[in-house]
Amino acid sequence: MSPVLAGVLQLLALAAALALAYRPLGDYMARVYSSKKHLRAEKWIYKAIGADPDTEMRWPAYLRGVLAFSAAGVLFLYLLQRLQGSLPGSLGFKSIDPDQAFNTAASFVANTNWQSYSGEQAMGHVVQTGGLAVQNFVSAAVGIAVAVALVRGFARSRTGELGNFWADLVRGTVRILLPISVIGALVLVACGALQNFSGIHEVGQFLGAKQEWNGGAVASQEVIKELGTNGGGYFNANSAHPFENPNPVSNLFEIFLILLIPFALTRTFGRMVGSLRQGYAILATMATIWLGFTALMMWTEFHHGGPAFDLAGGAMEGKENRFGIAGSAIFSVATTLTSTGAVNSFHSSYTGFGGGIQMLGMQLGEIAPGGTGSGLYGMLIMALIAVFIAGLMVGRTPEYLGKKIGTREIKLAACYILVTPALVLGFTAVAMALPTPGDSMTNTGAHGFSEILYAYTSGANNNGSAFAGLNADTQWFNSTIGLAMLLGRFLPMVFVLALAGSLAEQQPVPKTAGTLRTEKPLFTGLLVGTIMIITGLTYFPALALGPLAEGLAS
Numbered sequence: 410m411s412p413v414l415a416g417v418l419q420l421l422a423l424a425a426a427l428a429l430a431y432r433p434l435g436d437y438m439a440r441v442y443s444s445k446k447h448l449r450a451e452k453w454i455y456k457a458i459g460a461d462p463d464t465e466m467r468w469p470a471y472l473r474g475v476l477a478f479s480a481a482g483v484l485f486l487y488l489l490q491r492l493q494g495s496l497p498g499s500l501g502f503k504s505i506d507p508d509q510a511f512n513t514a515a516s517f518v519a520n521t522n523w524q525s526y527s528g529e530q531a532m533g534h535v536v537q538t539g540g541l542a543v544q545n546f547v548s549a550a551v552g553i554a555v556a557v558a559l560v561r562g563f564a565r566s567r568t569g570e571l572g573n574f575w576a577d578l579v580r581g582t583v584r585i586l587l588p589i590s591v592i593g594a595l596v597l598v599a600c601g602a603l604q605n606f607s608g609i610h611e612v613g614q615f616l617g618a619k620q621e622w623n624g625g626a627v628a629s630q631e632v633i634k635e636l637g638t639n640g641g642g643y644f645n646a647n648s649a650h651p652f653e654n655p656n657p658v659s660n661l662f663e664i665f666l667i668l669l670i671p672f673a674l675t676r677t678f679g680r681m682v683g684s685l686r687q688g689y690a691i692l693a694t695m696a697t698i699w700l701g702f703t704a705l706m707m708w709t710e711f712h713h714g715g716p717a718f719d720l721a722g723g724a725m726e727g728k729e730n731r732f733g734i735a736g737s738a739i740f741s742v743a744t745t746l747t748s749t750g751a752v753n754s755f756h757s758s759y760t761g762f763g764g765g766i767q768m769l770g771m772q773l774g775e776i777a778p779g780g781t782g783s784g785l786y787g788m789l790i791m792a793l794i795a796v797f798i799a800g801l802m803v804g805r806t807p808e809y810l811g812k813k814i815g816t817r818e819i820k821l822a823a824c825y826i827l828v829t830p831a832l833v834l835g836f837t838a839v840a841m842a843l844p845t846p847g848d849s850m851t852n853t854g855a856h857g858f859s860e861i862l863y864a865y866t867s868g869a870n871n872n873g874s875a876f877a878g879l880n881a882d883t884q885w886f887n888s889t890i891g892l893a894m895l896l897g898r899f900l901p902m903v904f905v906l907a908l909a910g911s912l913a914e915q916q917p918v919p920k921t922a923g924t925l926r927t928e929k930p931l932f933t934g935l936l937v938g939t940i941m942i943i944t945g946l947t948y949f950p951a952l953a954l955g956p957l958a959e960g961l962a963s
Contacts, residue, residue: 416735435676727758
């Protein structure tokens with residue numbers, strides 16, 4: 410079987426698995442966030458934190474809950490790392506330096522999981538399981554909660570109430586993420602992933618130096634890192650490490666986990682707003698972009714550019730033999746079109762155009778299908794922009810799901826789409842202008858510029874993957890990327906929740922003959938075009954200096 414055919418079959422199997430899970434999971438999540446009942450375990454949690462889950466919140470109160478919980482998470486994880494040297498189960502590792510502890514705390518709370526350290530050489534069992542793995546769950550639950558709040562804004566009318574943040578947070582963790590993670594961890598252990606609390610032990614010698622491995626609760630952290638679109642690896646090699654991702658079966662399963670909830674949330678959206686066809690339109694937009702990027706990446710990496718490529722059957726540099734080009738390309742697109750950031754190959758070693766596809770996937774806003782929750786609310790923001798553009802073309806006040814998109818709504822949507830590019834391009838420009846940050850680049854020229862552009866694109870979009878040629882463990886990058894991650898995560902949430910509150914207060918607008926049919930394929934095409942044009946106009950000059958220049962020169 411040819412590698413290309415094997416890749417196509419993998420893609421078809423993945424699409425079939427996602428299709429089978431789409432309806433039951435999407436409907437289940439709609440029931441979870443619409444239910445008035447509380448599980449016994451959930452009641453214990455509410456009592457412990459002093460929250461009343463039945464109290465409805467307007468958007469400022471909902472936002473205060475998001476920010477307060479996340480700030481507490483940053484502080485707790487920072488202190489846990491700073492005290493690691495005094496904690497049991499630290500495996501003899503020292504406490505983390507202040508700038509790196511801040512960067513890591515901001516990274517995991519912001520659902521980014523950017524790592525400027527080697528996990529197996531820096532973090533002990535307590536920090537890994539009690540700190541990083543916990544944030545993998547709750548940061549993903551926060552993203553889903555904000556998305557559900559926006560969906561309620563569309564579904565409700567003449568009220569500013571968006572639900573209860575604490576109830577949404579707990580339900581997302583207890584009823585959705587935990588059960589799937591338990592099953593997924595068993596699957597990964599069956600595939601050969603590691604799951605223990607072993608210490609460090611010597612396994613052999615290499616070039617006169619001893620080789621050491623340490624164990625850990627790898628499978629349980631691996632499954633939630635993918636399911637929650639987090640991405641932080643237990644080991645430095647991330648999902649390219651055989652303890653995290655042993656074989657092609659586990660590789661395809663991990664890609665399935667990455668895409669599972671973001672795609673299924675479109676069904677949840679359709680169910681909650683009372684129109685499944687609206688959910689299908691959003692799903693079609695996401696799927697079109699995802700399939701297009703995957704096909705383009707596979708073509709780019711299989712394209713033969715010289716004798717070395719001919720002998721290897723494609724661009725095999727930086728890729729695991731057990732996954733090959735197809736398994737690496739599908740994983741790469743899945744992780745950069747979502748906010749996952751996990752890697753099973755070396756992104757810096759992709760072809761120039763391949764690296765550009767990875768960056769562009771993040772720069773779209775990671776909305777195809779995007780992160781857990783963040784992908785859905787990002788796509789809905791773009792849908793508002795699309796109907797606004799359509800309204801301008803026909804001279805009609807734009808409407809979406811029976812809500813008028815007026816001055817306030819479009820300003821909030823515009824602020825949302827401007828925040829991340831401002832962070833990415835601003836921090837990249839400053840880093841390139843200053844003399845010190847450039848010393849961290851392994852490469853010069855276009856590829857060196859791509860290393861820094863990729864780093865801030867990944868940080869501000871809450872992705873977490875890296876070109877890896879950049880030495881990001883410096884005070885400058887730890888601090889600035891940490892700020893980019895926090896601002897890129899929580900500033901957009903401010904605008905999303907404000908928009909949700911504004912929509913919930915409106916009175917529904919009845920459909921007329923002139924109402925734009927947003928459930929039709931025509932709107933899907935308009936939405937795809939809007940996304941690509943806005944992203945292209947924003948980032949094309951920067952991409953032209955980096956991956957495009959490199960690709961054209963090779």
